[in-house]
Amino acid sequence: MTKRLLLAATAALALPLPALAQTADQVAKVRDAALQDTVAWDVTEGLTTEIGQRLAATEAEARARAWGVKKLTALGFQNVHIETYRMPVWIRGVETAEVLGPSAQKLTIAALGYSGSTGAQPLEAEVAYFASLADLQAAPAGSLKGKIAFIDHAMVPTQDGSQYGYYGAVRRAGPSIAATKGAAAVLIRSIGTDHHRNPHTGVTTWAKGVSPIAAAALSVPDAEQLVRLVKRGPVQLRLSVTPQFKGEAESGNVIADIPGSDPSAGIIVVGGHLDSWDLGTGAIDDASGVGITTAAALHAAKLGQPRRTIRVVWFGAEEVGGFGGAAYAKAHAKERHVLAMESDFGADRVWKFETNLPEGAKAIGDRLETALYPLGIERGRSKAHGGTDVEPILALGVGTIGLNQDGLRYFDLHHTPDDTLDKIDPAQLRQNVAAWASMLAIAANAPEDIAALPPEKGE
Amino acid sequence: MTKRLLLAATAALALPLPALAQTADQVAKVRDAALQDTVAWDVTEGLTTEIGQRLAATEAEARARAWGVKKLTALGFQNVHIETYRMPVWIRGVETAEVLGPSAQKLTIAALGYSGSTGAQPLEAEVAYFASLADLQAAPAGSLKGKIAFIDHAMVPTQDGSQYGYYGAVRRAGPSIAATKGAAAVLIRSIGTDHHRNPHTGVTTWAKGVSPIAAAALSVPDAEQLVRLVKRGPVQLRLSVTPQFKGEAESGNVIADIPGSDPSAGIIVVGGHLDSWDLGTGAIDDASGVGITTAAALHAAKLGQPRRTIRVVWFGAEEVGGFGGAAYAKAHAKERHVLAMESDFGADRVWKFETNLPEGAKAIGDRLETALYPLGIERGRSKAHGGTDVEPILALGVGTIGLNQDGLRYFDLHHTPDDTLDKIDPAQLRQNVAAWASMLAIAANAPEDIAALPPEKGE
DSSP: OHHHHHHHHHHHHTSSOSOOSSOHHHHHHHHHHHTTOOHHHHHHHHIIIIIOOOOTTSHHHHHHHHHHHHHHHHTTOEEEEEEEEEEEEEEOOOEEEEEOSTTOEEEOEEEOBTOOOOOSSOEEEEEEEESSHHHHHHSOTTTTTTOEEEEOOOOOOOTTOTHHHHHHHHHHTHHHHHHHTTOSEEEEEOSOSOOSSOOOOOBOOOOTTOOOOEEEEEOHHHHHHHHHHHHHSOOEEEEEEOOEEEEEEEEEEEEEEEOOSOGGGOEEEEEEESOOOSSSOOIIIIIHHHHHHHHHHHHHGGGSSOSSEEEEEEESSOTTTOHHHHHHHHHTTTSOEEEEEEOOSOSSOEEEEEEEOOGGGTHHHHHHHHHHGGGTOEEEEEEOOOOTTTHHHHTTTOBEEEEEEOOTTHHHHTTSTTOSGGGOOHHHHHHHHHHHHHHHHHHHHOSSOOOOOOOOOOO | OHHHHHHHHHHHHTSSOSOOSSOHHHHHHHHHHHTTOOHHHHHHHHIIIIIOOOOTTSHHHHHHHHHHHHHHHHTTOEEEEEEEEEEEEEEOOOEEEEEOSTTOEEEOEEEOBTOOOOOSSOEEEEEEEESSHHHHHHSOTTTTTTOEEEEOOOOOOOTTOTHHHHHHHHHHTHHHHHHHTTOSEEEEEOSOSOOSSOOOOOBOOOOTTOOOOEEEEEOHHHHHHHHHHHHHSOOEEEEEEOOEEEEEEEEEEEEEEEOOSOGGGOEEEEEEESOOOSSSOOIIIIIHHHHHHHHHHHHHGGGSSOSSEEEEEEESSOTTTOHHHHHHHHHTTTSOEEEEEEOOSOSSOEEEEEEEOOGGGTHHHHHHHHHHGGGTOEEEEEEOOOOTTTHHHHTTTOBEEEEEEOOTTHHHHTTSTTOSGGGOOHHHHHHHHHHHHHHHHHHHHOSSOOOOOOOOOOO
8 A cells, every 4th residue: 555655646746737636546546446347348238239230310229329318317427318410311221142154152242331222123244353442443434334343452450450541442432433434333342351251331432423333342251252253254243232222310419428517627528339330239339439438437437526527429320421420519519628539449458549639738648648557558659530420529629539449350340240249358348448437537637728729730 | 311211110110010002101201292282272162162052952062063073083083973862952041030129130040951931921929048958848848839949058169079969959959849849930049159140050850740840040149149138028039931841852972983903902981071051152061071081082092003992972962961971871882891981070180080990900090190190190099980971881880080170160160151261271271181191091001901890789
């Protein structure tokens, strides 16, 4: 005990401001208690089990919102309510693919979000293979007339998940590019790093004026199979992909507060997204993010009423275009937000943190470094970026802290049927809660003013 | 070189008979050359890619037989031909399951082989949960009237795969037992050890007089989901499982020989099964077994014409009841078989071997121990058993040698959509070929007579 107090005192001496609302020792207590957390698991298990998949603007997502209000109220949050907005709805239909001819066999596919339809009659067409998005881009105009473009890639797992940005373009941009060159449909190798017969869905984007065509992901083993077949000679496929655009419907955010003692000190927003893709039950994406941030807020509040309001938002409709995040930023633009953070990269352990803080509040990062070190979390050198749902708030000049999770297996599961509760490691989930609780205990009680960030200069 | 010759000479001195048709050094050369094998991969890749799934008695299995004749002929085998037989055909239909009510969600299922049908109208019924087959057996007669029995279990991976015998009874016997107690349908937790949304199919068996009901496997994550839901209260499911019995059709074995120089010394049969389940492409089950044994025969023959005929059989219709093995034994009962071995447990490394040899031929096991030691293969203490396809031959008093593969991940993949080529580790596949080639080089050239085994005493 003596040694611990001594270390706390030493840490306190190193701090820039003496008038901390909480000491390093108190933060350590919050952190260590959060390592025994049960709330994050309870929320993750409950949402994935009692609701299951929660596709944006469906009745399942609405059920999840009602579930959220009940749960957040039971957990003692204040001002728990739903804020709705309207958005376009896209619903998966039939999706089958089969090789025709002497190697007749079925392939496993899943339509990409916002895919067009082949229509009631299956499409029969030849496959045009592209080893990369660049190869597709290089194809002459009109050269894909009536064909099924098949776009391959070479994504591998990385700890920081950085390949998703680069290879994700195959999914986001590939179908639209193929359509402009005359393709009748598009298949992509799933933007994933696993080897299971579970395709990875995710949205694709149609350039202005491009009519959606059928666009689907092959599971990685099926994509590799099709590559082997294409290498042997021309491949004819029969493809049926019949999703539907269903007009507009209601989606919404669930919002809950732990009110702060000093309204002038601003609001800290944390959260995850409540919606999921329709193939799995959205455990790593993103029930766990919702669970981690909700649990962390409760642990941070165990120090007593925080100086700043901690607001937990369970964002709706992230997967299909970030509608919830945009709606929140619009509705709450006049409030003083000082920090905004989202957990949306699974539930494997946090290994690094980064900050984007205004000059006068940089000491928060130093205190956080001390608090997170015992969790095995190092300080990174880059500037923190937020998740999809908080980007509209960050764009207003709000600071952020990134608690970066290990992404090595994230893209094994991301957007697949395999995103289910059994993929959550309870011990790593609790480490996440401890990191987030430490961060909130420090930031919500920081004596410094957390000012707006200066506008970013164009690069 | 001197040291190597010395070792070979020492090994030769220890042998019971001096007149070996090949020395330990020659066997070592076969073994080491087989570690560079390309044929097993070529066969495995070709069958799984060019044919894909090969369900028994379907046109796909027929295409696979034609493929086999072409391949075995090209590889230089003699007497390559197909032997056909007729058998009942069972074909998968629609298979959907969804939870009704406030936790409405879809579950992933696959019908078990020989499942009955729910009929055109989906079945809506309550789930009756049983934690084990024993619990189901203890349920009172008539207590499952109109319900969907859900049988759980606790199978875990083992190196020798031994849990399959015990827990496999949930699949083999569970549905029939549930039907006798009045169940309208049966769901089982997949007999598997993975956590992917890919159900494990496999045959179920109906006791005499029991009419087939719909019987399907939930993927392991879905089974765990249903357990969590059942723990919360009664669960109502909507189930549609519509496979069909299609009468009789043709299946067949593909047979190829490397004729021996001494017809009186008997035939050694090796092989795997050509058919597969319909969900994956049957890479580990059992294209690799076909590839390993075919390649091994060729490597063994590099020593020159063997004393005994090595016969490679690509058995048909193993999965659905061992029709090919039974047909082979019946058609060839009058030939002198001295050993019969099947590779049907994937393509992970061989870690142990066992024998069941007549008294006068036990030295074959000793020579094999020397040959396999450098491959990391130990000698086991139990008596070898054959695979499904060679059991009818073994029952005639024929000896066998078991080259036991590591089964730790076999039941992650077994009978699932995930049984695809990417699951084959080429290095481990070659280690298998080396083990089988060593065994064939020794056994096919053994100077000892390999007599019939004495009849087994009843236990």
